[in-house]
Amino acid sequence: MSPDQIIALIAALTAEPDPNAFSQLKNGGFDPSFPVTITACTRPVAPTEIEGKTVICGKIQVPFDHRKPEGKTIDIAFNLYKARSLSPQPDPVIYLHGGPGSGTVSRVAKTVSYFEHLRERRDIIAIDERGVDASAPDMDCYSTLGEQLGPVVDAIGGAAIPSLGLDFIKGCLKELEAKGIDYSLINTEQNAMDVPAVMSALGYDHYNIYGISYGTKLTMEILRQNPPGIRAAVIDGNAPPWLPLYSMFWQSHSTPIRKTLEPCERDPVCNAAYPDIIPRTFALIDKLGAEPVEGPNGKVGLEELFFTIDGRVDMKGHYAALSPYLPLMVTQLEKGETTIYDEITSGELPPKPASADADAARAAAQAAGLSASEMVLVDAMLAAADHMRIAESTVENAAQALEADLDAEARGTDLAEIFDDRLADAIRALDDPDERLAAGRDYLDLRFVKPSVDPLIALAKTHFDSETGATIAALARQLGPDDLTRVFDLIRIDNQATVKDVEGMLQLLLYACQEDFVDGWNSPEKFRALMIEDGSWGPVMQDIMVDWLSTPFVEPCALFDEHPRKDWTTIGSSDRPVLSMNGELDTQTAGIWGALAVQNYSNAQVVMVPESGHGTIQFSQCAKDITAAFIEDPTGKLDTSCVEDLRLPVMMPDGTMHPLPY
Known part of the structure; x- marks a missing residue:
């Protein structure tokens, strides 16, 4: 920040709130069919945002079933970030997150950081999709969590508890049914209908969509439904529903290898040094499953090599420029040598750039x-x-x-924070594990209680010795109304944190099992058959990867009723401007799926970004520039020449670097 920016930030943080900021949203929004309620943003908001001035948070009430608009409702949580410009464009960008099973509204500062390149001229809207995190307030399975608190906590701590997933899912589905929640309506079709409702509630007639991962699948469903108002869409890290993606997940691991090594095969010099490098790499990975190479720092087996190659990128945007060394590393390992591999694992490769040191x-x-x-x-x-x-x-x-x-x-919440900390310390200090679990379970059950002092005092008297209980009870009696509200907010937050890992998988299964595992569209049998047909992976990796599918999906999905949807697996079409972005190193959604996603789109452009992973804008300024240019002029011809500069050279056997063609 510049000194002027720092002074402006202090002034804005300490100034009186502007009663006119977001006034229409504070008064219920722009569409009475979808009422808006403003809520406090999840902290931290600073240093780049000021709640009520640059960002506002809330929830929008939409029908649980859009075909029955007068029936039950569900709240869609949102953050709205105002454009930096004093004269912004009228069409904002709405971000549709991945997963599903990992929302974005709670990460106020982090979420918008991905879209600052678009925010200069447009508002940015982020939502938690239906059934996910803050857009699933009635779907939290806290009773099931309470019954399984011990194994849940152990699992979060790293213990292997095979039955936890199935037991939690069974209990949670029963709990949802007992609440009268028709979770079959947690699906992409209804999710897609939420988006135009959200935009109408926020007062936008036209808008742009930016979907990443599952958000691309959701975007494609919105384009299929074709509501009015869509100006353009970017789909980044594509997951088209008309591909059996769970049976093609192996391709998201083979494609990065192929895309990295194909330039070497096309280049005469590289190909002469490393002939047939693609099939040799796949063969080596499989061979190391039975015959690891012994090096000075231990064995290099299948997992070590696979995760070194696969781990060049991750979901958080971390990146290691290891591609130049892969052909030489493979060649050495074939001979039983580990020099390059050891230099990679020790951090010597890739070398630190001079500018960073x-x-x-x-x-x-x-x-x-x-x-x-x-x-x-x-x-x-x-x-x-x-x-x-x-x-x-x-x-x-x-x-x-x-x-x-x-x-x-x-909010006068200092005392609330002190009380919550003291209570947590007292629970942790209990010597007996069963007593700790009982106290923790009763603490989490306060989520269902109307905020008051009495249940806090009862908890203290029930679970602690007389001295500790008296201290906790005395603190509880000092809590004013605002303090009590904050204490029970913290209890809710602790509930969400405890259940997040387990429930996040349930949120994913609500979509995957009810949509993608219907009528055999995805199955272990199809997974193996497609792998064999492709021929990249050998028998050892085939067995490993089939297990990756079976364990998290096959048994859990058997617990759900199937809800087949008309045209769900039919290739979609659209005449809206669409930009399909894909990273060559993406290990979540294969880069080659991007062209397949838009094969029937009449107004689409496809860009493959070298050395980028899942969600290209996390990895590349080039990708940011291309997406910003597209949003500015969706029908214009894109200048994508910057991607050519991202191709890395290859290390030759003599240690020199040789440039590769794009």
Whole structure:
């Protein structure tokens, strides 16, 4: 941040709220059919956002079944981030997240960071899709959690409990049925109908969609339904429903290998040095399953090699530039040598870029023959850069602390935080594991209780010795109405944190089992048959990958009723402008699925981004530039030349680097 930005941020954080900011949303929104309720944003919001000024959070009431608009309703949670421009474009971008089973509304600062390149001229809207996180308030299976609190906590701690998943799913489905919730309506068809309702409630006539992972599948369903108002769509990390993707998941691991090594096969020099490198790589992975290579730092087996290659990217946007070394590493391992592999696992490869290391930058300056006086300037510049990094981090941390303090002061919640901490400490201090579980279960059950002092005192007297119980009860009696509200908010948050990992999988299964595992569309048998037909993976990896499908999906999906949908697996079509973005290294959705996603779209463009993973904008400024240009002019011809600069060279057997064609 610049000094001016810091001063403006302090002024904005400490200023009186603007009564006119988001006034229409605060008064119920723009469409009475879909009422809006404003809620507090999940903290932290700073340093880049100011609640009520640059971002506002809330929920929108939509029909649980859009075909019965007068029936039950469900709340869709949202964040709305205002455009940076003083004269923004009228068509915002709505982000549709992946999973499903991992929402985005709770991560206020993190979510919008992916879309700052679009926010300069447009509002950004993020939602939790129906049945997921904040858009599933009545679907939390806390009774089931209470019954299984012990194994749930053990599983979160890393213990292997095979029955946990099935037992939790069985109990949770019964709990939902007892509440009268028709969870068959947690599906992509209804989810797609939520989106235009949300945009109408927020007051937008036209809008753009940015879907990632499952969000691409949801976007394709919206395009199939073709509601009015869609200006353009970006689908990034494609998962088209007309492919049996769960039976093709192996392809999301073979494609990154092929896309990395195909340029070598096309290049005469590289191909001469590493002939048939693609089939050799797949053969080596399978061979290492039975015959690991022994190196100075231990064995290099199938898992070690597979996860080294697969782990070049991850879901959080981390990236390692290992592609140049793969052909030589494979060649060495074939001979029983582990030099390149050891250098990768020790962190020597890839080498740190000089620009990221002050010592390397100074050494490079000295090597350039700079004079003593010029080196003084270099040292001054490096020192200033270091101070700037420290200062920026300090400003961000201080801004978050200031925002949290002001928020706590506004709500008078200091005592609530103290009470919650003391109660948690008291539960953890119980010696007997059964007593800890009983206290924890009763604490979580307070989620269902109307906020008051009495149940807190009862909890203290029931589970703690007289001295500890008296201390907790005395603190409880000091809680005012606002403090009590905050304490029970914290209990709700703790419930959500405890159940998140287990329930997140249930949220995914609600969609996958009721849509994608219907009528044999996905199955272990199809998975294996498609792998054999493709021929990339050998028998060992075939067995491993089939198990990857069976364990998390086959048995759990047998617990659900099937709900076949007309045209769900039929190839979709659309004449809306669509940009299909795909990362070559994507291990969640194969990059080649992007072209298949838009094969019947009459106004689509496809871009494959080298050295990028799942959600290309996490990995590449080039991808951000392309998506920003597309949103600005969806019907114009895109300049995608920047992707050509992302192709990395290959290390030759003599250690030199050889450039590869795009």
